[in-house]
Amino acid sequence: MNRRSSSPSLLPRPIRERIRFLVFCSITALVTFELARQGVYHDGTVLLAADLDDHGHCSSAMSRPSRIGGGTPGFHVFENLWYHDGAYHVFSDEQTEIQARDVVGGALDLHFRPASERPNIGTVNETYCFAGTTALYNDGSSPDSTPTLFEKYYHFAAENLLGTMAALATFDFPPQGPLGWWYRLTGDRSSTIPNPPDRLVMPWTNSWKDGYGINELVVNGVYRSRLRVKEDWEEIIRARSGPDSGSESGSPWIAFEKVVIVDREAFVQSSSSSSSSASSDGWNKLALPITSRAPSPYFWTPTRRAMMSYVAAPFFERALPGARLGPVPKVVYIDRQASKRRLRHEDHLGLMDTLLSLRDSGRIAFKHAKLEDLSHAEQVTMVSDADIIVGVHGNGLTHLLWMPHGGNVVEFFPPDSFTRDYEVPATALGHTYHAIRNDTIHPPEQWVVDEPSVESLRAGMDLPLDTDFVASFLGDLVDGMAIKTSYL
Structure with missing residues (x-):
């Protein structure tokens, strides 16, 4: 009687096949998680932050309806937010209690519109899109606006930047990739650790440098020198304006794939209201309401890691x-x-x-x-x-x-x-x-x-x-x- 060269498997073949499949899925999920940790989901694939361009290219992801993450006065998170002719536009059928005055101040407006009215990127040739995540410091839109205070290291970093990261940790969206199901299943954001935004945009001012040069260190270390200021914004509008802009005025549409709007003017407006939670403690600190909502101190870890890497510490x-x-x-x-x-x-x-x-x-x-x-x-x-x-x-x-x-x-x-x-x-x-x-x-x-x-x-x-x-x-x-x- 001939013996087999190997002992028979203890598990039936269908079970072995299923185990192989589960192992494959687990490895794929781990690889995807690591890529997502380093970068962002972009049009169904993972695009590393280092590969993001700022040439205004639009992906099909930009054609989706807007999503409203939420926020506190002065800090709000959106996906697929649009700007056009002095106003921001949210194209969504979601119900929201967010008030426009809590999001944007000064001479600007915020309109909540049905998803069916969103611009069609395929027919609007002159749309400019900011891919990935953008920190949008929105102050300075009119001469009568609240001072931006960008030229102070404390306000620039310990309020605007810190609040931006707290907003992303608290009000970010479930991932678009394979990990989204777990995020939705647990609903637990305590482990949410956002990467720093891919860029900083300050559309209404060119003045942001402090007298000591520390703000430049922050921009270089955290935002990797990706900065757009008033003169850049005006150039985008000038270059994209014209008959192909998709609007009667000739002004282009500008889209943000994901954005945190930081607006001190909106915070001040809200704080002046007796019903505002921002004014209830009397301290009038821009970052206080949003950082008080952050799930854990670890939301800041990737930002600090980016700075340590930049200064080689x-x-x-x-x-x-x-x-x-x-x-x-x-x-x-x-x-x-x-x-x-x-x-x-x-x-x-x-x-x-x-x-x-x-x-x-x-x-x-x-x-x-x-x-x-x-x-x-x-x-x-x-x-x-x-x-x-x-x-x-x-x-x-x-x-x-x-x-x-x-x-x-x-x-x-x-x-x-x-x-x-x-x-x-x-x-x-x-x-x-x-x-x-x-x-x-x-x-x-x-x-x-x-x-x-x-x-x-x-x-x-x-x-x-x-x-x-x-x-x-x-x-x-x-x-x-x-x-x-x-x-x-």
Whole structure:
């Protein structure tokens, strides 16, 4: 009797075939997920962000009806949004409670129209399309508009950019590819981690650079230098206008495949309404309503990773909030003594003595940061592995955006003043925030009841600081970061 060279399979052939099929589908899904993580779905295929062009080419995806993601006043997410002749157009049969005034302000309008009225890309030859995801900073459409504030690093990055990423994490759409079914099935957005937008468009202004050049670092690092400003927008309209534009006026249609509209004017308009949730807390911080809705601090991770890659700095993550990243906690003191808003000289010296003593005793690693002496890349790199950032209220604290989430931010105020400028982004990114007024910690339960007093924050004031109190506070804070957990 001849024996078979191999033992018979324990499973019937139909089951084996099904297992092979499931394995194939699983591998395909994993590959698709990785591609989608790096890029965007585009016309049924995956198009990596690096391959996106800004030549206005339109795909068949642009012919679909608009989709309304949602948002809060000042930040709203749409798919297939159109612009034409001074107005934005949503072509959708979806029912929505969104008010146009919460989306766009100034001299612009937003119209909600039936899907059947959307332009036909096949017959409108002069349509210009922005593929992928666009951050649209919409302020400055009229001379009477609310100031854009783009020329301030804090507003540009810690409000507009941070709010954009929070909006994408909170109100984004289910994927168009194979993973869409899982997204719809679970309805869980806590793991939604959006990639930075493919470009930044500011159609109504050419003014966005701050006096220190940090905003240029943000545009280059996060948006990969893909920027369109007023002069570019006007050139698009001029080049595409004419008899083939598909409109009686001759003006072209401009389409956005996915867009986050950021509009401070709309936020201000909404905040002036007594019924607005944006005004209910009284702080009038543009990014506060949207970041309060974000599912987790991790929504910022790809943005921070992009910046670290651009400045060639290591990328760190904190496995547990409040844990240190290295052998000892790293403290970065942002020194404002060369500016007009600063600590009293003797108190600055006392703070330095405390920090140097902690360093010399081996309890901390210490970086004394005089921003005026550092390049932009060095400024970002110095906080890439920071555990604690310390400083007087000021623009330099915006660098907390680049500290791994779960750190500590210590901000010094005059005794009679407080504002949530840096508390809002710190909290959104999972940092523990500490406001110190001379010899007192200003507790969170008082933030919502105090009127934001900014008089004492005006330039030209020397702030008092009880250095004995701060020495005790910092010692306890450092000792509280006893656990070391980090990974690259």
